[in-house]
Amino acid sequence: MSLQPISEIQGVKFFDNPSACVSHFENTHCIKKAISLIQSFGTLLAHALNKISLVLHRVDAQMDPLTHVNTEILSKKRLVVCIHGLNSNPSQFKKIVDEMQKKELSETGIFIPRVLQKGNAKLDEMVQPIFEEISKWAKTPGEKELVLVGISNGGRISRAIEAKLAKSESNTNIKKLRFVSIVGACKGSSLVNLANKVGLSGLMSKNISEEMPKNSKRNKQLNQDWMDGLLNGPTREYTFIASPHDWQVTNYDSSLMEVNVQNSRYAIIPGHGHNSIVNAITKTVVEIILT
DSSP states (O other), X not given: OOOOOSEEETTEEEBSSHHHHHHHHHTSOHHHHHHHHHHHHHHHHHHHHHHHHHHHTTHHHHTGGGSSOOHHHHTOSEEEEEEOOTTOOGGGGHHHHHHHTTSOOTTEEEEOOOXXXXXXXXXXXXXXXXXXXXXXXXXXXXXXXXXXXEETHHXXXXXXXXXXXXXXXXXXXXXXXXXXXXXXXXXBBHHHHHHHHTTOGGGSOHHHHHHSBTTOXXXXXXXXXXXHHTTSSSEXXXXXXXXXXXXXXXXXXXXXXXXXXXXXXXXXXXXXBTTTHHHHTHHHHHHHHHO
């Protein structure tokens, strides 16, 4: 197995399969890995300060115009749907939106929905209102390109949206789909498995406790629906970005999900954890979204 990256985007090295990606990091010298771990605590502090700044400046309210599909967006060829993580809000995408708005967006619409109950609802209940907004856009005339960008729990929701679209007539005009997962819980989280095992499920919502564990009934159904969806629909491209210091989605089989699709890429970002990684890779994500 070659450990050579297939591409480098804004300084981030990507591999064509998760095993090569993980092996490349694991083969890093132990001193560099220790430094990376220490750095992740510093970047976590920077993230916390940034989050305070977002609250003080009421950035979430400023993002409100992007939280629904308006008439202008319906005419766009490309729709970028950004889905925030558990207990977060659209301001999680502030830096990504700022970077996108530096680019040419005449054919690109941006939609950042407020996930139902901040991600604590049942998966199907969270998917439905977002799916309906995407469907309105997808049913308008012309060939379409859909970009799903999910952070953490947003990766799981994005995957369920993709699976639902594959079964719907709404996808007829969607000729290309790009899926970008940032520390995504695409196949659940082993941390939730552990929390349930040691009696700490009360720290989470009931829906997360029941649906988020690896091999939960809902995740098994999602895996099957997603696999069935690969048999038809648009051309697909997948990007998975993970952290080696992730305390929330600790299992790479979820954050670096194997898709066995030719157009897929995988990256691990050292020096960052589950939260700080988003702002660290802003330019990389925007280039992937808009190229």
